[in-house]
Amino acid sequence: MSPALTAAMLAVAGAFFAFTMLRRMAPLFAMRREVRTDRPRERLAALLRYGLGQQRLLDPEARGSGILHAFVFFAFLVLALRTITLFGMGFSESFHLPLLDPRTSWAGIWYSIVKEVFVVLALAASLAFLWRRLVTKPDRITRSWEGNLILVFIAGLMVTDLLFEGAQVSAEGGDLLAFGFDVDLSAPASSVVSAAYRGLGLAPGTIAAIGLAAFWLHLAIVLVFGNFLPYGKHFHIITALPNVYFRRLPPAGALRKLDLEAEGASFGTATVKDLSWKELWDVYSCTECGRCQTHCPTYVTGKPLSHKEVNRALKHHAIAQAPALTALARAKDPAAREAAAARLPPITTVVPPETAWACTTCGWCETACPVLIENVPRLVDMRRQQVLVDSTFPDEAARAFKGIETQGNPWGIGSNKRTEWCEDLAIPRATEGGEYEWLFFVGCAGAFDDRQKKVSRAIVRILREAKVSFAILGEEETCTGDAARRLGNEYLFQLQAQANVEALNGHGVKKILVQCPHCLNTIKNEFPQFGGNYEVVHHAELIARLVSEGRLAPAAASALGGAAVTFHDPCYLARWNGIVDAPRAALAAVGGLSLREMPRSGRQGFCCGAGGGRFWLEEKLGTRVNQNRVEEAAATLGEKGGVVATGCPFCLTMMKDGVNETGREESVRVLDVAEIVADALPVSGAEGARAAASPRPG
Ligand code: SF4
Numbered sequence: 001m002s003p004a005l006t007a008a009m010l011a012v013a014g015a016f017f018a019f020t021m022l023r024r025m026a027p028l029f030a031m032r033r034e035v036r037t038d039r040p041r042e043r044l045a046a047l048l049r050y051g052l053g054q055q056r057l058l059d060p061e062a063r064g065s066g067i068l069h070a071f072v073f074f075a076f077l078v079l080a081l082r083t084i085t086l087f088g089m090g091f092s093e094s095f096h097l098p099l100l101d102p103r104t105s106w107a108g109i110w111y112s113i114v115k116e117v118f119v120v121l122a123l124a125a126s127l128a129f130l131w132r133r134l135v136t137k138p139d140r141i142t143r144s145w146e147g148n149l150i151l152v153f154i155a156g157l158m159v160t161d162l163l164f165e166g167a168q169v170s171a172e173g174g175d176l177l178a179f180g181f182d183v184d185l186s187a188p189a190s191s192v193v194s195a196a197y198r199g200l201g202l203a204p205g206t207i208a209a210i211g212l213a214a215f216w217l218h219l220a221i222v223l224v225f226g227n228f229l230p231y232g233k234h235f236h237i238i239t240a241l242p243n244v245y246f247r248r249l250p251p252a253g254a255l256r257k258l259d260l261e262a263e264g265a266s267f268g269t270a271t272v273k274d275l276s277w278k279e280l281w282d283v284y285s286c287t288e289c290g291r292c293q294t295h296c297p298t299y300v301t302g303k304p305l306s307h308k309e310v311n312r313a314l315k316h317h318a319i320a321q322a323p324a325l326t327a328l329a330r331a332k333d334p335a336a337r338e339a340a341a342a343r344l345p346p347i348t349t350v351v352p353p354e355t356a357w358a359c360t361t362c363g364w365c366e367t368a369c370p371v372l373i374e375n376v377p378r379l380v381d382m383r384r385q386q387v388l389v390d391s392t393f394p395d396e397a398a399r400a401f402k403g404i405e406t407q408g409n410p411w412g413i414g415s416n417k418r419t420e421w422c423e424d425l426a427i428p429r430a431t432e433g434g435e436y437e438w439l440f441f442v443g444c445a446g447a448f449d450d451r452q453k454k455v456s457r458a459i460v461r462i463l464r465e466a467k468v469s470f471a472i473l474g475e476e477e478t479c480t481g482d483a484a485r486r487l488g489n490e491y492l493f494q495l496q497a498q499a500n501v502e503a504l505n506g507h508g509v510k511k512i513l514v515q516c517p518h519c520l521n522t523i524k525n526e527f528p529q530f531g532g533n534y535e536v537v538h539h540a541e542l543i544a545r546l547v548s549e550g551r552l553a554p555a556a557a558s559a560l561g562g563a564a565v566t567f568h569d570p571c572y573l574a575r576w577n578g579i580v581d582a583p584r585a586a587l588a589a590v591g592g593l594s595l596r597e598m599p600r601s602g603r604q605g606f607c608c609g610a611g612g613g614r615f616w617l618e619e620k621l622g623t624r625v626n627q628n629r630v631e632e633a634a635a636t637l638g639e640k641g642g643v644v645a646t647g648c649p650f651c652l653t654m655m656k657d658g659v660n661e662t663g664r665e666e667s668v669r670v671l672d673v674a675e676i677v678a679d680a681l682p683v684s685g686a687e688g689a690r691a692a693a694s695p696r697p698g
């Protein structure tokens with residue numbers, strides 16, 4: 001081999017790589033700071049699970065390509081040691097890493113066998129990927145010459161490794177004779193290559209020349225490949241594992257709290273500099289695999305939002321703005337910082353406002369992404385800029401804000417009407433100071449929306465049947481501010497959160513029952529930012545718990561008469577808070593129902609279109625999200641129709657609207673889990689009489 005050539009190759013490639021990486025990393029120092037080094041154990045666990053375990057790649061929806069990717073990933077890990085050995089051999093032909101010489105150690109033999117297996121698997125995988133890209137062309141894949149070139153590089157690495165090793169086997173001779181040719185047991189694949197050399201009648205000198213050429217070509221591909229990575233989407237080969245380590249830790253459903261008092265603080269994302277360093281790292285890590293958009297409600301219904309495209313646009317933008325960002329990072333005084341910041345174009349030139357407003361914050365993209373890229377906070381920060389600074393936001397959002405501001409609910413109905421739904425139910429108020437176990441946080445929909453008031457009453461009936469003591473805040477309750485926060489109005493959200501926390505803490509509340517997953521997420525995950533720490537449960541959870549404790553025994557749901565029922569998972573229940581089994585357990589407790597699952601269910605459920613405050617906005621572009629979901633529910637229920645069950649006031653409305661819009665009023669009903677359970681309770685005594693007097697659900 002040639003030490004001089006090896007050293008020269010390493011020096012040139014290393015210098016160019018360092019130059020590129022400095023240019024890529026320098027902008028990170030200009031970005032918003034964010035701590036992502038806390039709770040190292042949880043981070044390491046995530047790294048093992050999602051990084052080394054490749055968990056997200058092996059999900060059932062895209063398992064085929066996931067397995068192929070895993071082959072390539074593990075081949076790279078195994079080959080890393082081999083690559084070090086090969087560069088060492090460039091300096092000294094007999095070089096071997098300690099313990100990895102197959103001629104002298106068992107570890108070396110086993111390593112060699114494993115490496116050979118993965119080389120073959122990775123070669124097969126890269127050829128299969130090329131076939132997909134060039135022949136089958138699945139929708140979610142971005143077709144680019146870069147992707148093809150990378151696959152050619154990977155296949156080239158595997159082929160040159162086999163050609164070189166095959167020549168080594170030929171030169172050294174195998175230690176067993178099998179099937180008529182020499183076999184080196186520590187190099188089974190290379191033995192086949194060696195046999196092929198001989199089968200072709202190549203002279204030893206020719207074999208050695210092929211081996212030598214393959215050796216140098218392999219090293220050259222490694223160096224060119226490594227230098228090429230930061231220039232395209234395969235940068236993720238370098239950034240993905242750190243990205244997984246620096247992931248957002250639970251609670252995932254909590255958005256960051258803005259410090260609205262801080263001097264000079266940014267209130268959202270005006271330009272690329274307002275992204276955090278992790279958000280830039282996120283976009284560097286995007287593999288452009290498209291998993292994020294397969295069930296993105298906005299993407300599949302034709303809205304102008306593709307998480308993959310947003311990442312791509314931001315990455316190219318950040319790279320284009322690297323000189324200004326680097327100048328910003330280096331600026332010492334405020335004037336220089338201001339001058340550097342002024343060179344940056346508005347973020348809306350890259351991510352248009354309609355893209356930021358299209359997101360329902362359903363979270364599909366985040367749970368699908370194999371490298372754990374975070375999308376929702378980034379889009380909400382863009383909304384924050386438009387609401388808090390630019391004052392350019394949809395009129396419908398302004399109406400919802402005004403309602404919350406003036407009446408404590410987005411409908412803007414008089415706050416003095418908050419308890420009208422339960423005037424005849426004599427529910428204790430927390431203000432009365434009596435003993436109670438659960439504070440029933442009714443929520444704006446449960447108190448003001450006529451349809452959801454029936455759900456509130458059904459919950460009361462269930463609680464009384466199970467002899468659960470509870471109270472409500474009554475007129476002290478006000479909107480949690482979930483929609484305000486997700487529509488970008490952090491200021492209004494913080495006012496709402498503070499008012500609620502003050503009331504809840506003032507009454508010494510410890511346990512809260514909610515009927516809305518948005519209330520659940522906000523009270524459980526975001527109120528702690530304001531000093532409110534409570535045990536918060538959704539009514540489906542409490543029902544399931546009461547049934548399992550034997551305190552609640554629903555019988556057959558008489559009104560439903562053995563109907564087919566499918567549960568639509570609210571995103572803020574299943575995806576953001578992991579509550580999947582409880583509603584199903586509650587439904588299963590009701591006799592006589594034929595429970596069915598939609599193809600997109602549980603954490604992989606499909607949004608109804610209402611999240612992220614979208615309930616309050618017009619849906620003018622593309623097709624309607626709720627109709628897409630209703631079609632799926634109707635197909636699941638079958639020709640006779642049945643019931644779509646849910647556990648969220650906004651899902652209930654969206655699904656009901658979708659049923660009407662698609663002309664299915666006669667065959668499909670939309671009910672809350674609580675209504676189905678309450679309807680299956682025995683009617684007896686005063687409670688029964690009161691329940692019977694209540695309007696029927698649906
Ligand atoms: S954001 Fe994640 S899921 Fe979407 S294309 Fe990028 S890597 Fe794939």
Ligand code: SF4
Binds near residue numbers: 299307363
């Ligand atoms: S959060 Fe939901 S709506 Fe928003 S981009 Fe992700 S998948 Fe699409």
